[in-house]
Amino acid sequence: xxxxxxxxxxxxxxxxxxxxxxxxxxxxxxxxxxxxxxxxxxxxxxxxxxxxxxxxxxxxxxxxxxxxxxxxxxxxxxxxxxxxxxxxxxxxxxxxxxxxxxxxxxxxxxxxxxxxxxxxxxxxxxxxxxxxxxxxxxxxxxxxxxxxxxxxxxxxxxxxxxxxxxxxxxxxxxxxxxxxxxxxxxxxxxxxxxxxxxxxxxxxxxxxxxxxxxxxxxxxxxxxxxxxxxxxxxxxxxxxxxxxxxxxxxxxxxxxxxxxxxxxxxxxxxxxxxxxxxxxxxxxxxxxxxxxxxxxxxxxx
Amino acid sequence: xxxxxxxxxxxxxxxxxxxxxxxxxxxxxxxxxxxxxxxxxxxxxxxxxxxxxxxxxxxxxxxxxxxxxxxxxxxxxxxxxxxxxxxxxxxxxxxxxxxxxxxxxxxxxxxxxxxxxxxxxxxxxxxxxxxxxxxxxxxxxxxxxxxxxxxxxxxxxxxxxxxxxxxxxxxxxxxxxxxxxxxxxxxxxxxxxxxxxxxxxxxxxxxxxxxxxxxxxxxxxxxxxxxxxxxxxxxxxxxxxxxxxxxxxxxxxxxxxxxxxxxxxxxxxxxxxxxxxxxxxxxxxxxxxxxxxxxxxxxxx
Numbered sequence: 001x002x003x004x005x006x007x008x009x010x011x012x013x014x015x016x017x018x019x020x021x022x023x024x025x026x027x028x029x030x031x032x033x034x035x036x037x038x039x040x041x042x043x044x045x046x047x048x049x050x051x052x053x054x055x056x057x058x059x060x061x062x063x064x065x066x067x068x069x070x071x072x073x074x075x076x077x078x079x080x081x082x083x084x085x086x087x088x089x090x091x092x093x094x095x096x097x098x099x100x101x102x103x104x105x106x107x108x109x110x111x112x113x114x115x116x117x118x119x120x121x122x123x124x125x126x127x128x129x130x131x132x133x134x135x136x137x138x139x140x141x142x143x144x145x146x147x148x149x150x151x152x153x154x155x156x157x158x159x160x161x162x163x164x165x166x167x168x169x170x171x172x173x174x175x176x177x178x179x180x181x182x183x184x185x186x187x188x189x190x191x192x193x194x195x196x197x198x199x200x201x202x203x204x205x206x207x208x209x210x211x212x213x214x215x216x217x218x219x220x221x222x223x224x225x226x227x228x229x230x231x232x233x234x235x236x237x238x239x240x241x242x243x244x245x246x247x248x249x250x251x252x253x254x255x256x257x258x259x260x261x262x263x264x265x266x267x268x269x270x271x272x273x274x275x276x277x278x279x280x281x282x283x284x285x286x287x288x289x290x291x292x293x294x295x296x297x298x299x300x301x
Numbered sequence: 302x303x304x305x306x307x308x309x310x311x312x313x314x315x316x317x318x319x320x321x322x323x324x325x326x327x328x329x330x331x332x333x334x335x336x337x338x339x340x341x342x343x344x345x346x347x348x349x350x351x352x353x354x355x356x357x358x359x360x361x362x363x364x365x366x367x368x369x370x371x372x373x374x375x376x377x378x379x380x381x382x383x384x385x386x387x388x389x390x391x392x393x394x395x396x397x398x399x400x401x402x403x404x405x406x407x408x409x410x411x412x413x414x415x416x417x418x419x420x421x422x423x424x425x426x427x428x429x430x431x432x433x434x435x436x437x438x439x440x441x442x443x444x445x446x447x448x449x450x451x452x453x454x455x456x457x458x459x460x461x462x463x464x465x466x467x468x469x470x471x472x473x474x475x476x477x478x479x480x481x482x483x484x485x486x487x488x489x490x491x492x493x494x495x496x497x498x499x500x501x502x503x504x505x506x507x508x509x510x511x512x513x514x515x516x517x518x519x520x521x522x523x524x525x526x527x528x529x530x531x532x533x534x535x536x537x538x539x540x541x542x543x544x545x546x547x548x549x550x551x552x553x554x555x556x557x558x559x560x561x562x563x564x565x566x567x568x569x570x571x572x573x574x575x576x577x578x579x580x581x582x583x584x585x586x587x588x589x590x591x592x593x594x595x596x597x598x599x600x601x602x
Contacts, residue, residue, distance in 0.1 A: 174482040181475040183495045194484045197498035200514055209510070213501055 024089030171229030190226025472530030491527025
């Protein structure tokens with residue numbers, strides 16, 4: 001059910017030129033860069049100052065750029081012969097003054113300002129449209145490295161129980177209902193009761209909250225019950241802000257006393273899948289990729 | 302837009318007998334007991350062990366009861382000549398073993414167990430139905446003391462700006478969309494961006510989270526922007542679990558750096574309204590009661 005990969009085989013690497021990778025925070029930009037290089041396509045990393053991790057970008061050809069140095073960024077893209085780009089990694093919503101726009105960005109500032117008044121989707125989609133207007137081709141991480149997405153079925157640990165399946169179904173329903181409001185992409189449900197909904201805090205902090213509420217006696221449901229459910233928003237442009245899980249997500253699920261985690265197959269990135277499986281096994285929690293509900297297939301332009 | 306009050310004037314106090322008030326945590330049970338007594342109707346408080354505050358129930362005729370000592374509770378109700386009852390105050394979801402049911406409760410345990418598998422609404426509604434099957438008449442706090450509900454318009458502080466109005470509209474829409482999933486009754490929206498959604502943690506902790514996210518730099522929206530929006534679930538039985546604000550809510554809104562709070566008029570209890578107005582004024586935030594959207598009038602059976 002994943003979208004067609006745009007790998008070396010389909011687009012001749014020489015013709016398409018190197019792939020530009022705009023790097024936010026976290027390990028994922030490095031993982032994807034390595035996967036694309038392994039396919040035979042060169043990469044150029046554009047490490048965003050204040051977000052990208054120097055150790056992650058160091059092994060690859062890279063430039064450091066400001067988030068709103070749009071003119072400089074476009075110039076570098078052209079110099080490097082890049083037309084295709086992906087945006088990867090954590091990018092917190094900055095305040096406008098933090099963007100420190102260059103002269104190339106002044107032209108697009110009104111659009112940035114409008115985008116800031118919407119949710120995450122709106123902001124990122126708007127950024128993508130600007131790039132495409134300037135002749136770039138924006139790809140999703142899942143298009144340049146399809147094997148980073150969760151597959152269907154067991155990702156690690158044991159299998160969900162019938163009770164877990166009920167919690168998963170309720171969580172998916174709630175995420176779908178919230179989708180038009182551009183809220184977060186994860187919820188925690190235990191015994192059909194919604195314990196937590198992710199918004200600006202992100203998944204890790206939401207799981208920490210569940211652990212704290214349990215310690216404080218605010219959650220009286222026994223340990224080993226409850227599921228983290230994570231899925232992309234319906235209609236989300238999957239070239240941006242794909243939901244991601246990794247080993248620290250499994251640790252968070254275990255600390256929150258949940259039974260496991262469930263993600264939409266083909267719709268969620270799994271960072272370090274072997275480590276995810278190992279820790280799920282060790283902690284006695286499940287990690288599972290859910291079949292995509294009918295009529296909600298991945299939407300990749 | 303509030304439902305008809307069931308006060309001394311409409312139901313002769315002698316005929317209806319004293320009002321039983323089942324007391325959870327917080328100050329509200331005492332406030333309501335005083336208001337009902339002031340109307341000339343006697344009250345008997347049933348203070349739930351582990352939840353009710355001894356200092357709050359002390360000034361009134363009261364009994365201490367266990368949450369699942371259903372048989373004992375019904376017996377006391379009859380002895381006291383009570384037929385009408387209200388359930389007031391914080392009642393955290395207990396685990397089944399904590400209920401320590403008596404013999405009177407054994408008969409209804411299968412229903413309790415079924416109710417536990419649903420969300421808050423389900424649990425409380427189920428409890429209400431049991432009481433009504435046993436000849437009690439369950440009333441809402443707003444029926445015995447209508448002036449505890451938020452009115453329409455300014456509750457304190459300044460007026461919301463056009464930008465605030467947009468955040469309020471988005472918040473109300475999100476709460477309506479979440480309603481079938483029995484999630485919490487409050488969200489925080491800033492610049493059309495959903496910062497936080499309340500679930501098991503409650504409103505105070507959600508506001509504390511927004512304050513922490515801001516201090517940690519995870520929220521880059523300037524201070525003085527954003528609204529706490531609070532409304533009952535659509536179709537909720539308003540005799541249970543009415544959303545409530547009080548002075549500590551205003552303090553939380555101010556600490557979170559928001560512009561103000563907005564609640565659905567006739568659908569949210571305001572504890573200590575003078576103090577709410579005073580603190581909103583002092584902190585420079587707004588507190589406003591919203592007109593009920595068409596087709597979403599209060600639903601009181």
